[in-house]
Amino acid sequence: MPVSAMLRAPMALAGKLGVKKAAILYSDEPFPAGLADGGRAQAAKNGIEVVLYEKYPKGQKDFSTLLQKAKAAGADALVPTSYEGDLISMTRQMKQLDINFPYTFMVYASTPQFQAIGADSNYIFSHTNYHPAINWKVNAGLTREQFAKAYDTLFPKAEFPPDFQTALTYGAGALTEEIIRKAGATDAAALKQASMDLSDKVTVMAGPYAIDETGKQLQMPFPVVQLLPGKGMVPVYPEDVAVEKAVYPAPAWNKR
Incomplete structure (x- = not known):
């Protein structure tokens, strides 16, 4: 799947849940920038206004100003398209600042490295194609x-x-x-x-x-998962692979 389409399902789910405004943050690196650009386009397709679209330098550690700007802009959804280290820092700083978004999607929140932060990862959305509930009818290689x-x-x-x-x-x-x-x-x-x-x-x-005539991947979809208390990473979208309904909006930090 091309990077431009990787956030198709997360933005579609956000729209279905009622998200109206999103903040997209990304580090100044090719892959995160490509994800962010694709995410902005996918947001528009689902009637979601991008109220903050901001790049930050690679290696940045303090995200408090960006998070406060996203909240002040009225974002219902926070979609940072960076790597695990940045996402872990953002999550911890959101808790410290008591900043909560009804819908938070992080590409790498589905990795074991991210989930090692424990309960602070709860209610964050991510995506994966590797989960016990996701089993394709494989005809090449191992299941x-x-x-x-x-x-x-x-x-x-x-x-x-x-x-x-x-x-x-x-x-x-x-x-x-x-x-x-x-x-x-x-x-x-x-x-x-x-x-x-x-x-x-x-x-x-x-x-x-499946590819088009230019070689661009058309298939290999990424179902959306949500990290839920006591259940771990659970597929919630699309419906044909969902095993739970998405929890939306995410509860405030003091109610988790």
Whole structure:
């Protein structure tokens, strides 16, 4: 899936829940900037006004001013598109400042590293394609269950369990194997043709594979999850994979 579409589901859910205004924050790095730009476009498609769209320098540690600006702008949703370290700092600073948003979406909140902060992560939305409730009909490579067992065998002392990044990495490898097998060669022209021929015909652990004529990924959707007390990471959107209803608005910090 292109970065421009990665926030499609989170913004669609936000619109369905009643979010009217969003604040998008991003670090001055290519991937977070691309996510932010795509998020702004997806917000517009769902009738959500972006009341704050702000970049900050890589390495920034104090987000209090940005968070206060987002709150003052009347944002119902906070969507920072940065990496785990920044997101952890933002979450802790929101609690310290008693700033709460009804809807907070963080791409990397689904990682074990982020969830290690404990109860402060509750009610935050994220996304993943690696969860016991998300099982595609795989026809290339290992299924999620098979992969989980193999991962535990190969990495018994791993500090953290697999997450969506692990699934994407393995899925890319399994797909590449299928493309090479189909091409019967490794030259660029043969691989390109095989990639097109396999479009919409292969599903790996990370999801279905389909590309347009430029090679842009059209499938491999990321369901939205929410971190809920006592339940951990729970799929809440779209409906065909949801196991719980989204909790919205998020309760105030002193009521959690």
